[in-house]
Amino acid sequence: MTIKVGVLGAKGRVGSAVVAGVQAADDLELVAEVDQNDSLDVLVENGAQVIVDFTTPNVVMDNLEFCIKNGIHAVVGTTGFDDERYDQVRAWINDNPQTGVLIAPNFAISAVLAMAFAKQAAPFFESAEVVEYHHPNKLDAPSGTAVKTAQGIAEARRQANLPAMPDATETSLDGSRGADVDGVKVHAVRMTGMVAHEDIIFGTRDQSLTIRQDSYGRESFVPGVLTGVRQVADHPGLTIGLDNYLGL
Amino acid sequence: MTIKVGVLGAKGRVGSAVVAGVQAADDLELVAEVDQNDSLDVLVENGAQVIVDFTTPNVVMDNLEFCIKNGIHAVVGTTGFDDERYDQVRAWINDNPQTGVLIAPNFAISAVLAMAFAKQAAPFFESAEVVEYHHPNKLDAPSGTAVKTAQGIAEARRQANLPAMPDATETSLDGSRGADVDGVKVHAVRMTGMVAHEDIIFGTRDQSLTIRQDSYGRESFVPGVLTGVRQVADHPGLTIGLDNYLGL
Amino acid sequence: MTIKVGVLGAKGRVGSAVVAGVQAADDLELVAEVDQNDSLDVLVENGAQVIVDFTTPNVVMDNLEFCIKNGIHAVVGTTGFDDERYDQVRAWINDNPQTGVLIAPNFAISAVLAMAFAKQAAPFFESAEVVEYHHPNKLDAPSGTAVKTAQGIAEARRQANLPAMPDATETSLDGSRGADVDGVKVHAVRMTGMVAHEDIIFGTRDQSLTIRQDSYGRESFVPGVLTGVRQVADHPGLTIGLDNYLGL
Amino acid sequence: MTIKVGVLGAKGRVGSAVVAGVQAADDLELVAEVDQNDSLDVLVENGAQVIVDFTTPNVVMDNLEFCIKNGIHAVVGTTGFDDERYDQVRAWINDNPQTGVLIAPNFAISAVLAMAFAKQAAPFFESAEVVEYHHPNKLDAPSGTAVKTAQGIAEARRQANLPAMPDATETSLDGSRGADVDGVKVHAVRMTGMVAHEDIIFGTRDQSLTIRQDSYGRESFVPGVLTGVRQVADHPGLTIGLDNYLGL
Numbered sequence: 001m002t003i004k005v006g007v008l009g010a011k012g013r014v015g016s017a018v019v020a021g022v023q024a025a026d027d028l029e030l031v032a033e034v035d036q037n038d039s040l041d042v043l044v045e046n047g048a049q050v051i052v053d054f055t056t057p058n059v060v061m062d063n064l065e066f067c068i069k070n071g072i073h074a075v076v077g078t079t080g081f082d083d084e085r086y087d088q089v090r091a092w093i094n095d096n097p098q099t100g101v102l103i104a105p106n107f108a109i110s111a112v113l114a115m116a117f118a119k120q121a122a123p124f125f126e127s128a129e130v131v132e133y134h135h136p137n138k139l140d141a142p143s144g145t146a147v148k149t150a151q152g153i154a155e156a157r158r159q160a161n162l163p164a165m166p167d168a169t170e171t172s173l174d175g176s177r178g179a180d181v182d183g184v185k186v187h188a189v190r191m192t193g194m195v196a197h198e199d200i201i202f203g204t205r206d207q208s209l210t211i212r213q214d215s216y217g218r219e220s221f222v223p224g225v226l227t228g229v230r231q232v233a234d235h236p237g238l239t240i241g242l243d244n245y246l247g248l
Numbered sequence: 249m250t251i252k253v254g255v256l257g258a259k260g261r262v263g264s265a266v267v268a269g270v271q272a273a274d275d276l277e278l279v280a281e282v283d284q285n286d287s288l289d290v291l292v293e294n295g296a297q298v299i300v301d302f303t304t305p306n307v308v309m310d311n312l313e314f315c316i317k318n319g320i321h322a323v324v325g326t327t328g329f330d331d332e333r334y335d336q337v338r339a340w341i342n343d344n345p346q347t348g349v350l351i352a353p354n355f356a357i358s359a360v361l362a363m364a365f366a367k368q369a370a371p372f373f374e375s376a377e378v379v380e381y382h383h384p385n386k387l388d389a390p391s392g393t394a395v396k397t398a399q400g401i402a403e404a405r406r407q408a409n410l411p412a413m414p415d416a417t418e419t420s421l422d423g424s425r426g427a428d429v430d431g432v433k434v435h436a437v438r439m440t441g442m443v444a445h446e447d448i449i450f451g452t453r454d455q456s457l458t459i460r461q462d463s464y465g466r467e468s469f470v471p472g473v474l475t476g477v478r479q480v481a482d483h484p485g486l487t488i489g490l491d492n493y494l495g496l
Numbered sequence: 497m498t499i500k501v502g503v504l505g506a507k508g509r510v511g512s513a514v515v516a517g518v519q520a521a522d523d524l525e526l527v528a529e530v531d532q533n534d535s536l537d538v539l540v541e542n543g544a545q546v547i548v549d550f551t552t553p554n555v556v557m558d559n560l561e562f563c564i565k566n567g568i569h570a571v572v573g574t575t576g577f578d579d580e581r582y583d584q585v586r587a588w589i590n591d592n593p594q595t596g597v598l599i600a601p602n603f604a605i606s607a608v609l610a611m612a613f614a615k616q617a618a619p620f621f622e623s624a625e626v627v628e629y630h631h632p633n634k635l636d637a638p639s640g641t642a643v644k645t646a647q648g649i650a651e652a653r654r655q656a657n658l659p660a661m662p663d664a665t666e667t668s669l670d671g672s673r674g675a676d677v678d679g680v681k682v683h684a685v686r687m688t689g690m691v692a693h694e695d696i697i698f699g700t701r702d703q704s705l706t707i708r709q710d711s712y713g714r715e716s717f718v719p720g721v722l723t724g725v726r727q728v729a730d731h732p733g734l735t736i737g738l739d740n741y742l743g744l
Numbered sequence: 745m746t747i748k749v750g751v752l753g754a755k756g757r758v759g760s761a762v763v764a765g766v767q768a769a770d771d772l773e774l775v776a777e778v779d780q781n782d783s784l785d786v787l788v789e790n791g792a793q794v795i796v797d798f799t800t801p802n803v804v805m806d807n808l809e810f811c812i813k814n815g816i817h818a819v820v821g822t823t824g825f826d827d828e829r830y831d832q833v834r835a836w837i838n839d840n841p842q843t844g845v846l847i848a849p850n851f852a853i854s855a856v857l858a859m860a861f862a863k864q865a866a867p868f869f870e871s872a873e874v875v876e877y878h879h880p881n882k883l884d885a886p887s888g889t890a891v892k893t894a895q896g897i898a899e900a901r902r903q904a905n906l907p908a909m910p911d912a913t914e915t916s917l918d919g920s921r922g923a924d925v926d927g928v929k930v931h932a933v934r935m936t937g938m939v940a941h942e943d944i945i946f947g948t949r950d951q952s953l954t955i956r957q958d959s960y961g962r963e964s965f966v967p968g969v970l971t972g973v974r975q976v977a978d979h980p981g982l983t984i985g986l987d988n989y990l991g992l
Contacts, residue, residue: 021453109372110450110457117365117459120496124357124475126936131875133945136909141916165880167934172885173925176932179917187931188920190911191947192870193712201877202358203935205269206465209358210458211365216689216712217454227372248368374688379627381697384661389668413632415686420637421675424684429669435683436672438663439699440622441960449629451687464937464960517949605868606946606953613861613955616992620853620971698854701765702961705854706954707861713950723868744864744992 005229006032006048006072008040008063009055014077014221018052021222028229040066050229053078061085064101068092073100075228077107077221090238100232104242106145107224111198112241114213115149116248118200121209122153123160125202129178133189133197141188147181149200154182253477254280254296254320256288256311257303262325262469266300269470276477288314298477301326309333312349316340321348323476325355325469338486348480352490354393355472359446362461363397364491366448369457370401371408373450377426381437381445389436395429397448402430501725502528502544502568504536504559505551510573510717514548517718524725536562546725549574557581560597564588569596571724573603573717586734596728600738602641603720607694610709611645612739614696617705618649619656621698625674629685629693637684643677645696650678749973750776750792750816752784752807753799758821758965762796765966772973784810794973797822805829808845812836817844819972821851821965834982844976848986850889851968855942858957859893860987862944865953866897867904869946873922877933877941885932891925893944898926 005022009015010033022030031046040063043051050073053063057080067074069092081103093099106112122128130153132146169177178185196215201208224242231245239245253270257263258281270278279294288311291299298321301311305328315322317340329351341347354360370376378401380394417425426433444463449456472490479493487493501518505511506529518526527542536559539547546569549559553576563570565588577599589595602608618624626649628642665673674681692711697704720738727741735741749766753759754777766774775790784807787795794817797807801824811818813836825847837843850856866872874897876890913921922929940959945952968986975989983989 108455109452110455113365113369113372113457117361117368120365120494121361124361124471124494127880127934129933129935131931131933136871137912139912139914141913141920147917165934166936168881168883169885169932169934170883172932173891173923173930175919175921176885176923176930177919177934178922178931179920181917185933186917186920187875187922187933188913188916189873189875189929189931189945190871190909190913190921191873191945191952192910193710193716193947193949193951195712201933201935203937204357204471205937206463206468206470207356207358207937208462208464208935209361210460210462212458212460214456214458214689215454216456216691220454220689222454223372223452246368246372375632375686377685377687379683379685384623385664387664387666389665389672395669413686414688416633416635417637417684417686418635420684421643421677421682423671423673424637424675424682425671425686426674426683427669427672433685434669434672435627435674435685436665436668437625437627437681437683437697438623438661438665438673439625439697439704440662441699441701441703441958441964443960449685449687451689453689455689456687462937464939468937604951605948606951609861609865609868609953613857613864616861616990617857620857620967620990700853700967702959702964702966703852703854704958704960705857706956706958708954708956710952710954711950712952716950718950719868719948742864742868 002027002029003229004029004031004047004049006034006043006051008034008051008053011035012054014054017219017222018054018225021226025226028226043072044070048072050075050232052225052229061088064089065092068096068099068101071096071099073232075225075232076101076103077225086238086240093237098236100235100237102228102232102235102239102245107221107228107242108215109224109227109242110213111145112224112243113246114198114200114211115152116243116246117211118149119152119156121202122156123162125204127165127203128153129185129201131187131189131199133191133194135194136190136192138190142179142186146186146198149198150181150184150186153184250275250277251477252277252279252295252297254282254291254299256282256299256301259283260302262302265467265470266302266473269474273474276474291320292318296320298323298480300473300477309336312337313340316344316347316349319344319347321480323473323480324349324351325473334486334488341485346484348483348485350476350480350483350487350493355469355476355490356463357472357475357490358461359393360472360490361494362446362448362459363400364494364496365459366397367400367404369450370404371410373452375413375451376401377433377449379435379437379447381439381442383442384438384440386438390427390434394434394436394446397446398429398432398434401432498523498525499725500525500527500543500545502530502539502547504530504547504549507531508550510550513715513718514550514721517722521722524722539568540566544568546571546728548721548725557584560585561588564592564595564597567592567595569728571721571728572597572599573721582734582736589733594732596731596733598724598728598731598735598738598741603717603738604711605720605723605738606709607641608720608738609742610694610696610707611648612742612744613707614645615648615652617698618652619658621700623661623699624649625681625697627683627685627695627697629687629690631690632686632688634686638675638682642682642684642694645694646677646680646682649680746771746773747973748773748775748791748793750778750787750795752778752795752797755779756798758798761963761966762798762969765970769970772970787816788814792816794819794976796969796973805832808833809836812840812843812845815840815843817976819969819976820845820847821969830982830984837981842980844979844981846972846976846979846983846989851965851986852959853968853971853986854957855889856968856986857990858942858944858955859896860990860992861955862893863896863900865946866900867906869948871909871947872897873929873945875931875933875943877935877938879938880934880936882934886923886930890930890942893942894925894928894930897928
């Protein structure tokens with residue numbers, strides 16, 4: 001049996017990739033493509049069971065209110081959520097508690113897994129550093145993902161009462177040892193030709209463990225969105241972050 | 249407060265590295281080194297709370313019987329365990345149920361984590377392959393760790409009802425696509441200078457995730473043994489495999 | 497002073513990327529785009545100094561005859577050349593010996609360098625293996641590039657009188673040790689999401705050297721073509737292979 | 745026919761590894777082991793054709809004078825050479841011009857090749873960065889090898905008139921973009937368990953090339969020293985740097 005899916009923001013760059021992904025999946029059926037100025041009623045008319053929303057902060061809340069009221073589960077990649085918005089979503093779900101809503105900042109499943117594994121591994125290693133690699137048009141360094149990864153490692157080390165990492169450096173060139181994010185060193189490489197890549201490196205006695213994530217193209221979010229679509233009905237209520245669906 | 253530790257097989261290659269590791273750890277105190285022909289009584293006399301056993305299959309069961317009877321927790325890397333031996337250990341523990349015994353085939357914590365992460369990641373990727381690298385004196389190919397890793401991936405894919413991996417290969421040189429372990433391709437590289445390394449590679453739309461494990465020396469088991477020593481008292485009963493202690 | 501460039505096959509996938517590359521380069525000026533049924537006279541009329549030919553085997557020889565007769569240098573990626581064709585090109589050049597013609601099967605400069613470095617490194621290492629990674633739609637395994645790389649390594653080892661590589665493998669799963677190309681093991685990984693990647697690995701006492709080549713997209717030939725355009729005037733006569741332009 | 749080899753500093757850590765390396769090589773014969781207070785006459789008496797010198801700055805010049813006068817070729821890893829010393833060695837060789845002397849700061853052949861390849865590759869890529877990885881007991885960051893690698897890349901880019909590398913970074917955490925060595929970014933990772941490793945990364949349109957060097961142990965200099973021993977007779981005069989022997 002297939003899941004009937006509607007896509008909101010269906011004509012945007014991300015939304016159209018989601019449309020193609022749904023169409024290519026044997027277990028999913030695309031029943032509605034909604035974009036600006038389209039009525040949401042088509043979702044109900046066509047029996048959508050799950051919607052995917054990659055729209056804009058100014059319409060996503062109306063979309064969610066409509067879907068939750070109609071018992072349609074929602075997978076949301078639209079940005080702009082804060083605690084107030086989360087509370088509003090929870091309030092709507094209270095009236096329709098079987099509805100599942102997944103809101104996630106990052107659907108690149110390999111990046112989400114890499115971050116989760118980093119937190120799991122962190123307590124068992126003396127050393128941990130992050131090296132990220134991006135195309136040279138990127139405006140910020142390090143990447144938000146790398147900073148978040150380092151923060152996750154730092155928090156896991158704190159909880160495990162680990163001491164500071166060993167580092168005997170006495171003389172160094174400025175910047176060579178990277179940026180310090182909560183005690184975790186983060187290095188950013190900018191390289192023509194590359195897309196987005198991250199090495200999360202852990203070391204202890206006679207061994208290291210490296211979690212390497214590579215994005216080769218712009219549609220790396222698709223598999224994560226489809227994973228969300230397949231599982232959202234089994235997760236009633238509001239879930240924040242795709243990692244909660246990955247059985248970690 | 250420190251944990252009082254006894255080491256059995258203290259003069260062997262592995263045991264002596266464990267001795268050094270215990271001595272170097274602030275939270276552990278070495279209270280007994282036992283080797284061939286030494287009496288186990290020193291463990292009781294010196295108040296050992298946890299023992300580490302890297303001995304031989306023909307003495308390890310006597311060691312365990314003694315320790316369990318005396319309420320001394322045990323971390324065991326000695327080989328030769330089968331279901332019959334596990335049942336015997338469980339029977340002894342029945343009489344002393346607060347005692348914890350950890351028996352593990354592999355204490356290299358990075359390898360244990362790599363295998364666990366591979367199982368967690370497997371359901372979310374279309375493709376998965378393993379490439380292992382070892383020194384050229386190794387007698388078997390692929391390594392036991394690589395085979396076990398592939399089996400874990402295959403089992404996780406089955407449970408997630410994943411289809412076979414995509415592979416359009418029509419013409420190939422014999423062996424180029426690796427060995428088939430339960431449908432997962434495994435490649436073995438033999439390289440002078442290398443020690444023991446493994447890449448577990450997962451791919452899906454526009455992205456890949458690589459879990460890389462490197463062993464640089466012969467004492468990579470030490471951190472895992474110490475992790476076992478620190479946690480065994482919190483895990484009464486028999487535990488098989490270090491992964492059960494890692495909070496995964 | 498800029499170089500005036502004409503592109504033959506200008507509307508093909510490859511040719512149009514070359515057109516864009518020439519237009520984006522400050523030191524090159526695009527003076528002619530020629531495609532099917534267009535006259536070559538525009539090259540002379542517009543003063544083309546160098547042409548790039550990504551056409552088809554059935555028109556490339558006519559193109560070259562025209563260009564060489566008119567003293568226009570040529571950078572050629574069109575396939576289908578054999579010794580007879582090379583001899584014909586040399587004969588034409590004899591009448592116009594200042595003209596340079598570069599014919600190359602591969603313009604991906606990182607792949608060309610990787611292969612050249614592999615030959616240079618090979619004599620100094622006991623072990624060498626190749627692991628290539630491609631998307632799963634590839635029909636052959638291993639890739640032609642990997643086979644050629646292995647052949648280059650094998651030839652360099654023969655010239656250096658190196659013995660066979662050490663390999664103590666006694667028991668192995670079929671295929672795990674890869675394909676044997678002239679005594680060099682080659683492994684092929686097929687992975688959704690990946691594009692085209694190659695690890696050329698060398699090992700000797702306590703060390704290894706890995707030459708890694710990554711192609712992330714379909715236009716990796718552009719920088720090599722532009723390198724050819726810039727240098728062809730300095731290489732009169734026929735040159736086969738971009739490596740001859742790289743000062744190696 | 746074997747080459748007769750004497751080792752000076754034969755009881756030091758490095759020298760004793762060289763002794764073992766010579767003894768293990770079929771084409772080399774160890775004829776003399778010289779250490780502190782031993783007479784050099786044994787070299788002549790035993791017919792040494794090549795000596796290896798890993799001694800100290802205060803005895804190496806006497807050793808070289810003796811060897812050159814006796815027509816014994818020399819492979820030297822001892823430190824402390826400056827222009828004055830090089831000139832003195834050249835003067836001695838003038839009287840015995842068939843004698844070859846190789847003085848090299850680095851005999852780790854994979855590192856020497858990596859640096860040479862980096863210089864060769866540099867002119868063909870828009871971007872280049874270096875990431876080095878060492879154990880956490882290292883006192884300086886980045887490593888001398890990484891700095892020298894970056895300088896070589898910078899010099900090769902200057903000679904090719906390359907513009908500055910593209911880098912759109914507008915906001916960054918301090919240190920994240922690494923140290924600037926002549927315009928080439930260098931990043932230093934410190935990681936328990938690691939030994940000494942270096943990634944030299946080049947990128948251009950849709951591709952990257954990574955030269956990775958791994959040292960796994962402390963005797964990585966042995967193959968380079970033996971390469972020197974085998975070739976020094978074919979290189980009369982003073983040669984500075986092992987790269988000159990590698991046919992690059």
